[in-house]
Amino acid sequence: MFKKGLWSVLNPVSLIFLGLLTQTLLVGLKGVSRDPGLGWHIKTGEWILKNLAIPYKDPFLSIERAWVSDQWLSDIILYLTYQSGGFLYLVLGVVLIFFLTVFYIHTHNMIKLSGSALASAVAALFCFRLMQIHLIVRPVIFSFIFFTILAWEISKWERGKRGSYYLPILFLIWANIHPSFVLGGILVCIGVLVTKFKELKLAILCALVTLVNPYGLELHKSILWLGSSDFFMSLHQEWQPPNREHWFYILFLFLFGVVPGFLLFRKKLGLFWIFSSAVFLYFSLKAVRFLPYFGILVSVPLSVTLAWYVWRFRKARLIVNFLLFLERLSRRGSYRLVVASVLSILIFVSILTNSLFGRTELGPPSKNFPYGALKFIPDGEVVAATPDWGGFLTLHNKIPVIDDRNTLIGEEFYKKYLDSSGDIEKFKAWAKENNAQWLLVRSPKDTKEGYIFKDDVVSLFKIVP
DSSP: OHHHHHHHHHSHHHHHHHHHHHHHHHTGGGGTTOOTTHHHHHHHHHHHHHHTSOOSBOSSSSSOOBOOOTTHHHHHHHHHHHHHHHHHHHHHHHHHHHHHIIIIIIHHHHHHHHSOHHHHHHHHHHHHHHHGGGOSSSTHHHHHHHHHHHHHHHHTGGGTOOOOTTHHHHHHHHHHHOTTHHHHHHHHHHHHHHTTTTTHHHHHHHHHHTTOSTTTHHHHHHHHHHHTOHHHHHHOGGGSOOOHHHHHHHHHHIIIIIHHHHHHOHHHHOHHHHHHHHHHHHHHHHOGGGHHHHHHHHHHHHHHHHHHHHHHTTTOOTHHHHHHHHHHHHTTSOHHHHHHHHHHHHHHIIIIIOOGGGGSOSSSOTTTSOGGGGGGSOTTOEEEOOGGGHHHHHHTTOEESOOSOGGGTOHHHHHHHHHHTTSHHHHHHHHHHTTOSEEEEEOOTTOOSSOSEEOSSEEEEEOOO
């Protein structure tokens, strides 16, 4: 058992994972806490536990308005994690969830389907690369687990397995965790179509249980309203089309995953993986937000294709023989022990020595957020600032006029904000109109007077009533 466990740590697949973990911790985590909404996610969880209630009106912004807190259960989890160990535990928790999803749940199933540990590990790396755009502390990280479990469960329907009883429970929890349960509904619809409506009753039940949330049908209306707003969609980077780097991965995965899967491996894969990959490919071409979900789906036909290439050209020399050698080595260890061993190393090193985290800021980065101005603003006072700083101010007990939950306010309010924020004097007038006591602006080079505080990040102005 000891030798098998030791080999699980040292075999090629394990070393790939360990190298990727190290790269992620030393390089990729520099922006893991950059999400502008992280502060109000934490404070929302605190508010819910303190008041033992779900917020129906916004408790943080200076203007009272109705609010559908569509990630309230995630916010509780984030707050409890933050309360237990601060940003260290938040970052560590995100990394663990991320890697368990990709390299345990997903890769383990790919190995069973493709028959190749090496091909599945390579496919998982491409999946990981697309998902890395959301390697940040935010509730969406939980949706990857639900999405992956659901996809593999639906794929079994084509092989004659009846739908599992726990899927409605999964949707019940997911609907209170994150709005991405809608994407799970798309997967279920694809599954129903490819199995010729055999699981239609289960699909209807999964849809109905999403109504069991504190807001009922209003939750679905708010998601639909946001998705139909071209104005708000154009403001967020994650709703923009892919860049050149993403295009490379999309084209590669399409050519080596979707196309061969459809032409050569339809019987082995089933239609679900092929059709769902094609659907989310279309979504990904519209917005980078969908790339992680596309990566999860398309990596499955990619693993089957790569496994076929390895064994189809098994008589070739040099590179192919080397890959076959790695394949044989990979099979000598237990895959479950691979993941368990690597994650154990991660936890041990990060918690006991904290050395891997010493090179990066765990909280919102100081080069992007106005830490220097906080000491001048008393707690509970109203602050006008960029929406990117709203969650940060909320976390530090200030009251922002506006934050990145801009859909609460509506398009007209936000357009007035954008119109005034380009000029400091107009911005001051807008802040005064909205009863702000302080104004924070990103430090312009030509600001020479009138400010209370100024550094490379922020200029702070006092608003005179």
